[in-house]
Amino acid sequence: MNIGLDIMGGDFAPLEAVKGLHLFMNEHVSPANFVLFGDEEKVRPLLEQFNVNAPNISVVHAPQVIEMNEHPTKALKEKQQSSIAVGFYALAKGKIDAFISAGNTGAMLVGAMYSIKAIEGILRPTISTIIPKQDGTAGLLLDVGLNADCKPEHLNQFAILGSLYSKYILGIENPKVGLVNIGEEEGKGNILAQGTYPLLKENNQINFVGNIEGRDIFIDKADVMVCEGFTGNVILKMAESFYEITHQKGIRHEYLEQFNFENYGGTPVLGVSKPVIIGHGISHAKAFMNMIKLAAKMIDSKFLDKMQESFKS
Amino acid sequence: MNIGLDIMGGDFAPLEAVKGLHLFMNEHVSPANFVLFGDEEKVRPLLEQFNVNAPNISVVHAPQVIEMNEHPTKALKEKQQSSIAVGFYALAKGKIDAFISAGNTGAMLVGAMYSIKAIEGILRPTISTIIPKQDGTAGLLLDVGLNADCKPEHLNQFAILGSLYSKYILGIENPKVGLVNIGEEEGKGNILAQGTYPLLKENNQINFVGNIEGRDIFIDKADVMVCEGFTGNVILKMAESFYEITHQKGIRHEYLEQFNFENYGGTPVLGVSKPVIIGHGISHAKAFMNMIKLAAKMIDSKFLDKMQESFKS
Numbered sequence: 317m318n319i320g321l322d323i324m325g326g327d328f329a330p331l332e333a334v335k336g337l338h339l340f341m342n343e344h345v346s347p348a349n350f351v352l353f354g355d356e357e358k359v360r361p362l363l364e365q366f367n368v369n370a371p372n373i374s375v376v377h378a379p380q381v382i383e384m385n386e387h388p389t390k391a392l393k394e395k396q397q398s399s400i401a402v403g404f405y406a407l408a409k410g411k412i413d414a415f416i417s418a419g420n421t422g423a424m425l426v427g428a429m430y431s432i433k434a435i436e437g438i439l440r441p442t443i444s445t446i447i448p449k450q451d452g453t454a455g456l457l458l459d460v461g462l463n464a465d466c467k468p469e470h471l472n473q474f475a476i477l478g479s480l481y482s483k484y485i486l487g488i489e490n491p492k493v494g495l496v497n498i499g500e501e502e503g504k505g506n507i508l509a510q511g512t513y514p515l516l517k518e519n520n521q522i523n524f525v526g527n528i529e530g531r532d533i534f535i536d537k538a539d540v541m542v543c544e545g546f547t548g549n550v551i552l553k554m555a556e557s558f559y560e561i562t563h564q565k566g567i568r569h570e571y572l573e574q575f576n577f578e579n580y581g582g583t584p585v586l587g588v589s590k591p592v593i594i595g596h597g598i599s600h601a602k603a604f605m606n607m608i609k610l611a612a613k614m615i616d617s618k619f620l621d622k623m624q625e626s627f628k629s
Numbered sequence: 630m631n632i633g634l635d636i637m638g639g640d641f642a643p644l645e646a647v648k649g650l651h652l653f654m655n656e657h658v659s660p661a662n663f664v665l666f667g668d669e670e671k672v673r674p675l676l677e678q679f680n681v682n683a684p685n686i687s688v689v690h691a692p693q694v695i696e697m698n699e700h701p702t703k704a705l706k707e708k709q710q711s712s713i714a715v716g717f718y719a720l721a722k723g724k725i726d727a728f729i730s731a732g733n734t735g736a737m738l739v740g741a742m743y744s745i746k747a748i749e750g751i752l753r754p755t756i757s758t759i760i761p762k763q764d765g766t767a768g769l770l771l772d773v774g775l776n777a778d779c780k781p782e783h784l785n786q787f788a789i790l791g792s793l794y795s796k797y798i799l800g801i802e803n804p805k806v807g808l809v810n811i812g813e814e815e816g817k818g819n820i821l822a823q824g825t826y827p828l829l830k831e832n833n834q835i836n837f838v839g840n841i842e843g844r845d846i847f848i849d850k851a852d853v854m855v856c857e858g859f860t861g862n863v864i865l866k867m868a869e870s871f872y873e874i875t876h877q878k879g880i881r882h883e884y885l886e887q888f889n890f891e892n893y894g895g896t897p898v899l900g901v902s903k904p905v906i907i908g909h910g911i912s913h914a915k916a917f918m919n920m921i922k923l924a925a926k927m928i929d930s931k932f933l934d935k936m937q938e939s940f941k942s
Contacts, residue, residue: 450878464819464820464822465819509859529866533863533867547859551867557846561763
């Protein structure tokens with residue numbers, strides 16, 4: 317397995333990306349080869365410094381960097397020698413089996429959608445986030461911002477994608493699917509939620525448990541929580557800010573610590589034909605390590621095959 | 630001023646409602662008269678017990694109670710002797726100047742919409758919630774569930790209503806209005822947010838500061854945060870659950886204590902022609918006291934006149 321890593325992506329790259337790789341290699345025995353995309357002159361000395369100059373690591377020189385504030389489509393077009401553009405090219409050509417970056421999120425999404433495309437039958441790829449539950453388990457919320465306007469059939473597909481991820485990656489047998497809504501009973505909610513409920517109810521690929529409300533997001537009522545990307549993005553950023561604010565105020569507790577996104581690393585783009593993992597711009601070593609772990613798991617578990625089978629018509 | 634209180638509304642009524650009234654009368658010198666709607670046989674002994682049998686308190690006998698799980702419209706129609714139905718009748722007839730209840734929220738909303746109606750020019754009355762900010766100030770989020778599907782012109786009116794409330798009730802001079810969105814720049818968001826931004830920008834009745842994201846909800850970026858009722862309801866219930874979960878886990882901090890909804894009491898229905906305040910079903914004495922304070926403030930500040938003036942065509 318060949319895991320591609322954008323070594324220039326993120327506010328603290330390449331240093332933290334290299335440190336993350338170092339952490340991974342210290343803590344895991346993996347047969348993976350690593351292909352690092354970035355400025356060779358900057359990367360090589362760091363690899364030596366952190367002693368991760370093993371034969372299973374190669375560097376593909378990509379001298380350009382897409383900055384965080386650049387327009388995704390424009391940047392990808394104009395910076396064809398950027399680590400993200402070169403990485404996606406390698407992914408599309410099969411030189412790598414997964415691609416990880418904590419760089420410009422928009423460029424990563426555009427790259428995922430246009431260089432490797434969606435799995436056949438999937439209307440809209442989606443991004444998710446792990447939501448730590450009160451009881452210590454991990455819930456999955458999707459979509460968290462890729463699809464701001466959705467139709468019921470999109471949410472129905474997100475429910476399937478989320479269930480597969482919950483089962484094969486998070487290890488939850490028969491994950492419970494909940495529809496994020498503003499009331500418990502069927503018939504509650506906005507037009508989208510009202511239209512989605514019957515589809516989820518009739519969907520025999522998932523274990524639908526009904527509506528969940530804002531108060532249920534952090535409790536173990538559903539393992540997979542489905543909504544359009546507007547609400548999901550607001551929930552995600554609110555949850556992140558809870559952590560930040562309590563942390564800043566010196567409030568410490570193991571429960572709050574679960575909200576530290578570094579524990580989860582990054583989010584995969586679900587529904588595209590190869591594993592693509594997008595990290596937070598402010599990722600540090602631990603987040604990079606966890607993204608590498610996730611990529612390895614997605615490859616190992618043949619997760620892409622599971623998605624393809626589920627959407628085969 | 631005559632303040633009407635549904636003494637039977639809420640999970641812990643009439644006891645906590647009476648205790649709330651007791652608290653208010655002990656802590657405040659107010660010229661208000663109170664009209665209590667409820668079962669006289671149950672209420673009178675409690676009034677004696679808590680020594681709130683003053684001449685400025687009268688009881689209007691309303692032997693029926695609309696339970697929490699009843700269908701609002703049906704219950705209001707069938708239980709015309711219920712405390713909520715009798716209370717709204719008194720409000721519509723001008724016997725009371727404000728009506729407070731912690732009873733069936735749906736019945737309160739239906740009552741507000743059909744017995745006293747919307748202020749002329751207001752397309753959709755709305756409900757809001759106080760959001761405690763990191764720096765100790767109070768933000769206002771609206772709509773939080775009354776209007777699950779909205780158009781840009783509705784959100785534009787919510788921005789005005791929220792600004793008036795923030796200014797005259799919360800005491801914030803020139804309140805900053807933010808549009809809840811999933812990106813900072815103009816043009817970001819779902820179709821609704823994209824359509825709303827230009828209206829807010831051109832609205833000279835408000836101080837629009839642009840988009841705010843989920844991470845900004847708890848920080849002092851905007852005093853008035855505008856969204857449709859689906860997202861708003863999810864935010865509200867998440868914030869409440871965050872308090873509950875941390876509380877249950879024994880995490881104590883003055884910042885978290887601000888999330889205790891009892892501090893705020895209830896939410897007014899903004900945009901209807903008289904003050905109507907809806908409390909949480911699980912309201913205790915403090916929440917009732919705060920709802921009474923709010924009703925008095927809305928009457929004192931001539932808040933309804935301010936709304937009427939703002940929407941005069």
